[in-house]
Amino acid sequence: MHQDLAKILITEEEIQAAAKRLAEQIDRDYAGEDIIFVGLLKGSVQFMADLMKHINSMCTVDFMCVSSYGNHTKSTGRVNIIKDLSEPIDDKNVIIVEDIIDSGNTLSFITKYFAAKNAKSVRICTLLNKPSRREVEIDVDYVGFEVPDEFVVGYGLDYREYYRNLPYIGVLKPEIYE
Ligand code: IMP
Ligand code: MG
DSSP: TTTTTTEEEEEEHHHHHHHHHHHHHHHHTTOOOOEEEEEEETTTHHHHHHHHHTSSOEEEEEEEEEOOOOTTSOOSSSOOEOOOSSOOOOOOOEEEEEEESSHHHHHHHHHHHHTTTBBSSEEEEEEEEEEEGGOOOOSSSEEEOOOOSSEEEEBBBBTTBBBTTTSSSEEEEEHHOO
């Protein structure tokens, strides 16, 4: 385990099993339809890579980068587009791939943005969900794990851009961010 972590919350094996389970669920739900997966940078990179390996449906992949957090552990509520979609999504089945839903501000903004671009359907697939911290209501269709109100890192999730490389999810020692 990395020396800055207090504990491992979700192991590599548990994450891999969840990625496979969610991909199978998506394949069943979209039976025969094309899907465009839109990953939110940078946190979704590891999850997107593992999820898409198990998808059998015809699909394409795109990425967006938005900021709502800065280098803090609390949401600012403001969302800025840093990198937009590179393909049109009108009349497409979009699945947003996210690392974690916390306040819900990011996903609330993006689902409205995609609806305004006339997507055929928009669903959300998140590895982690922190429902206790929600500020805006969000319909989440696919969830890997519900997590408690602790700041977690690893498997794409960062603290000040670090720890994204870890293959598991862990809780940072409080002295790292206090
Ligand atoms: P929301 O807009 O508050 O739902 O924030 C979602 C974004 O905040 C995620 O994509 C993460 O980048 C970041 N975030 C929220 N909670 C955590 C956490 O526990 N660890 C690392 N990043 C987090
Ligand atoms: Mg982040």
